[in-house]
Amino acid sequence: MRIIFTATGPDWDALIDPRFGRTDYILLYDEEKDELSSIDNREIMEVAHGAGPKTAQKIHELNPDVLITGNGPGGNAASILGQMKIKIYIKAGGKSIRDAYNSFKNNELILGG
Amino acid sequence: MKEIVIISGKGGTGKSSICAALADLLQEDLVVADCDVDAADLHLILSPQASSSEDFYSGLIASIDPDKCINCGICKTACRFDAIELINDQHIVSGLDCEGCGYCYHVCPQEAISLEEQKVGQFMISETRFGCDLVHAHLGIGADNSGKLVAKVKSIAKDHGKKLNKNLLLVDGSPGIGCPVISSLSGADYVIYVTEASLSGLSDLQRVHELVAKFQVPGACIVNKADINPTVADKIHRFLTREKILHVGDIPYSEDFPKAISMGRTLIEENSEWWTPVFTKIWQAIKEKI
Numbered sequence: 001m002r003i004i005f006t007a008t009g010p011d012w013d014a015l016i017d018p019r020f021g022r023t024d025y026i027l028l029y030d031e032e033k034d035e036l037s038s039i040d041n042r043e044i045m046e047v048a049h050g051a052g053p054k055t056a057q058k059i060h061e062l063n064p065d066v067l068i069t070g071n072g073p074g075g076n077a078a079s080i081l082g083q084m085k086i087k088i089y090i091k092a093g094g095k096s097i098r099d100a101y102n103s104f105k106n107n108e109l110i111l112g113g
Numbered sequence: 114m115k116e117i118v119i120i121s122g123k124g125g126t127g128k129s130s131i132c133a134a135l136a137d138l139l140q141e142d143l144v145v146a147d148c149d150v151d152a153a154d155l156h157l158i159l160s161p162q163a164s165s166s167e168d169f170y171s172g173l174i175a176s177i178d179p180d181k182c183i184n185c186g187i188c189k190t191a192c193r194f195d196a197i198e199l200i201n202d203q204h205i206v207s208g209l210d211c212e213g214c215g216y217c218y219h220v221c222p223q224e225a226i227s228l229e230e231q232k233v234g235q236f237m238i239s240e241t242r243f244g245c246d247l248v249h250a251h252l253g254i255g256a257d258n259s260g261k262l263v264a265k266v267k268s269i270a271k272d273h274g275k276k277l278n279k280n281l282l283l284v285d286g287s288p289g290i291g292c293p294v295i296s297s298l299s300g301a302d303y304v305i306y307v308t309e310a311s312l313s314g315l316s317d318l319q320r321v322h323e324l325v326a327k328f329q330v331p332g333a334c335i336v337n338k339a340d341i342n343p344t345v346a347d348k349i350h351r352f353l354t355r356e357k358i359l360h361v362g363d364i365p366y367s368e369d370f371p372k373a374i375s376m377g378r379t380l381i382e383e384n385s386e387w388w389t390p391v392f393t394k395i396w397q398a399i400k401e402k403i
Contacts, residue, residue, distance in 0.1 A: 017300075018299070018300040018301075019299040019300045020299065021260075021295075021299065022260075022264050022296065022299055022300075045261065045264065045265065046261065047260075047261060048171050048172055048259040048260060048261040048262075048292075049259055049260055049261075049292045050260075050292070051260055051261075051264075051296070052295070070300065071298070071299055071300060071301070071328040071329060071330060072327065072328055072329050073327075074295050074299075074324070074327055074328065075324070075327055078327065090329055091329060093300070112329055
């Protein structure tokens with residue numbers, strides 16, 4: 001399974017960024033390969049409008065199965081993610097990536113989107 | 114640090130007056146961010162003393178190099194915003210009309226047009242007389258608020274609050290449901306809706322709540338001018354119950370709002386005896402939820 005996290009940093013110790021569109025980093029954990037990779041999304045700070053759809057586009061290209069985030073995507077981003085077969089878990093803001101992943105494995109996260 | 118955003122949907126409901134009153138009530142353990150950047154008015158009440166400021170750039174603006182321009186007029190025909198004028202036989206860009214779309218830049222056969230980052234205003238971190246600091250922005254003429262600007266104001270305010278070990282960030286959001294509002298909600302822990310007992314107050318509350326619900330942020334609501342239309346006030350109360358929004362108080366119409374803001378005072382400074390208990394009660398109810 002390919003799991004995406006919105007994150008404040010590039011590794012397991014980073015926190016879940018509660019923001020979707022303007023998240024600082026996008027992390028991808030590939031369970032099969034046991035590999036965590038990160039995309040620096042901070043260029044989004046320079047985007048005046050439409051941050052949500054832009055981040056959704058990036059996530060779409062990573063072809064994930066699961067998204068773990070905080071507040072959840074807004075309307076425009078949600079309609080893009082709605083085109084994909086992706087499960088969105090919300091309200092994980094402030095947890096470390098490791099904790100959020102463990103909570104996901106234990107079915108403790110809230111399904112949103 | 115908890116992040117509380119005050120929004121209204123409709124403008125003119127008393128959102129900023131209530132934000133200032135809460136800042137006055139809470140005094141020290143918070144940072145206030147004015148994210149209603151294109152109609153900023155918190156500074157009128159909090160009279161901040163800027164301690165640091167930084168320029169803010171957003172969006173592009175086209176500029177024509179007269180040395181390369183052959184005045185063929187292709188740019189003028191292409192521009193959808195009528196932003197290119199012919200003055201004294203030279204094509205120039207009108208800064209106020211240019212939207213920075215770049216159409217002219219791409220069609221110019223002489224490569225005489227460049228797109229430059231536009232300085233649109235300044236951010237400031239300021240001290241207030243209440244012990245809490247205010248992060249706010251000052252936009253230049255014709256400049257627009259944006260999700261980018263709101264995100265920046267919030268991120269400066271958060272960093273500043275963390276540095277000072279504050280527990281609360283109080284954000285005065287902008288009216289409407291557009292990009293700046295979405296950006297102010299992103300990352301928020303709690304929302305305070307300020308509405309008024311009018312049909313547009315109710316309608317805009319419903320619209321903005323629809324947006325907040327997408328972000329799954331819980332909230333409480335203050336109904337201002339609740340006595341001006343009891344029928345609508347009643348409809349608002351039922352809406353709050355149905356949507357599980359905590360109703361933290363009705364405020365009757367009061368001349369103190371315009372009077373206080375025109376004198377540069379908070380409601381509490383205007384009439385402490387009346388307003389301190391009102392806002393203490395409201396804050397107690399909200400505090401339990403965050």
